Amino acid sequence: MADELWVSDEPERAPLKSAANDPKRKWLLLGIPLCVVLAIVELGRAFSGNRRSWVYVFEWPFFAIFIGYMYWKLTHPTNFDELEESEDE
Numbered sequence: 218m219a220d221e222l223w224v225s226d227e228p229e230r231a232p233l234k235s236a237a238n239d240p241k242r243k244w245l246l247l248g249i250p251l252c253v254v255l256a257i258v259e260l261g262r263a264f265s266g267n268r269r270s271w272v273y274v275f276e277w278p279f280f281a282i283f284i285g286y287m288y289w290k291l292t293h294p295t296n297f298d299e300l301e302e303s304e305d306e
Contacts, residue, residue: 245288252281
């Protein structure tokens with residue numbers, strides 16, 4: 218009799234997806250600060266005389282911008298079918 222209370226006919230619901238549970242967000246939260254830190258490290262190396270580090274001083278912020286751009290593109294998908302239909306009208 219007690220076992221019947223735990224049985225339910227309702228289907229299981231999928232957990233709600235929120236921005237906090239988004240796996241793509243880890244790239245944003247870890248990647249961009251890491252790129253900023255590495256750019257600062259390379260800036261210190263460049264000022265100490267390592268000429269090759271000047272390339273990395275500009276490369277790491279570029280990677281951070283790229284991570285932010287790709288995160289934005291993945292979270293704001295474009296439906297090209299709707300764009301083609303609106304152009305046909």
